Amino acid sequence: MPELSIGEYSLVYNLFSFTFATMFASFIFFVLARMQLTPRYRMAMVMSAIVVAVAGYHYFRIFESWEAAYVLQDGVYVASGQPFNDAYRYVDWLLTVPLLVAELIAVMTLAKGSGWLTARLAGAAALMVILGYPGEIATDVSARALWGFLSTIPFVYIVYTLWTELGPAIERQPGTVKVLLRNTRLLLLATWGFYPIVYLLPIVGVTGSTALIAIQVGYCIADVAAKCGYGVMIYAIARAKMTANNESVMDSADTALMPTPA
Numbered sequence: 200m201p202e203l204s205i206g207e208y209s210l211v212y213n214l215f216s217f218t219f220a221t222m223f224a225s226f227i228f229f230v231l232a233r234m235q236l237t238p239r240y241r242m243a244m245v246m247s248a249i250v251v252a253v254a255g256y257h258y259f260r261i262f263e264s265w266e267a268a269y270v271l272q273d274g275v276y277v278a279s280g281q282p283f284n285d286a287y288r289y290v291d292w293l294l295t296v297p298l299l300v301a302e303l304i305a306v307m308t309l310a311k312g313s314g315w316l317t318a319r320l321a322g323a324a325a326l327m328v329i330l331g332y333p334g335e336i337a338t339d340v341s342a343r344a345l346w347g348f349l350s351t352i353p354f355v356y357i358v359y360t361l362w363t364e365l366g367p368a369i370e371r372q373p374g375t376v377k378v379l380l381r382n383t384r385l386l387l388l389a390t391w392g393f394y395p396i397v398y399l400l401p402i403v404g405v406t407g408s409t410a411l412i413a414i415q416v417g418y419c420i421a422d423v424a425a426k427c428g429y430g431v432m433i434y435a436i437a438r439a440k441m442t443a444n445n446e447s448v449m450d451s452a453d454t455a456l457m458p459t460p461a
């Protein structure tokens with residue numbers, strides 16, 4: 200673990216705290232937002248809630264590990280000897296990344312064939328994470344590059360499938376829903392694309408404290424956008440679909456409270 204200034208250490212410390220709080224707040228939002236949706240869209244919100252709950256737990260553990268890995272000595276943070284456990288991220292991704300693609304398909308409520316599509320995309324997402332891990336822990340740059348390359352194959356497959364197979368189904372959706380779905384797909388590409396870039400840093404020679412800080416800051420920002428921001432977009436899509444289809448969540452209890460027309 201490289202030596203860090205107080206500012207560098209605190210930046211990461213505060214960002215872990217912020218990310219944890221955002222995951223926690225998003226969990227509450229998704230649980231409550233679920234009730235504003237008709238039953239067929241609720242599964243997508245349940246998945247969003249699970250994603251941020253799993254990520255929130257892992258951020259809590261990463262945060263603890265960060266605190267334990269450093270001690271303040273003469274105005275600088277030095278390694279305490281306890282390792283900083285970053286493997287939590289990969290366990291987190293293994294669980295959350297397949298769910299994120301499944302969410303997008305669930306909210307589209309496709310008539311048929313969505314099970315197989317979900318299985319292929321979720322499988323590819325899991326494979327991508329599994330193949331990336333050996334490179335993440337490898338000490339030499341060439342092993343990192345090789346596993347990174349292998350992991351990129353399922354990544355490209357996911358992007359390709361989202362544009363070719365899901366594309367026509369998106370184009371068939373009503374106006375606002377279509378625009379929201381296109382934007383959500385772009386958000387997915389932009390945020391997911393961030394992870395391999397962060398992964399590349401040591402390969403292109405960024406090392407020491409700069410690499411450590413950049414990787415942690417990069418992953419935190421990407422996680423908030425890819426999990427919380429993305430989940431809110433999924434909610435917006437469900438609401439737009441309800442409006443387009445004239446669906447409402449009003450149940451019999453609400454109807455009973457409505458004034459009877461004279």
Ligand SMILES: *C/C=C(C)/C=C/C=C(C)/C=C/C1=C(C)CCCC1(C)C
Nearest residue numbers: 331347350351354391394395398425
């Ligand atoms: C919430 C967490 C998310 C959305 C994580 C996404 C992670 C990736 C898209 C990771 C991709 C990688 C590659 C495409 C190659 C290098 C290794 C990875 C695992 C960083």
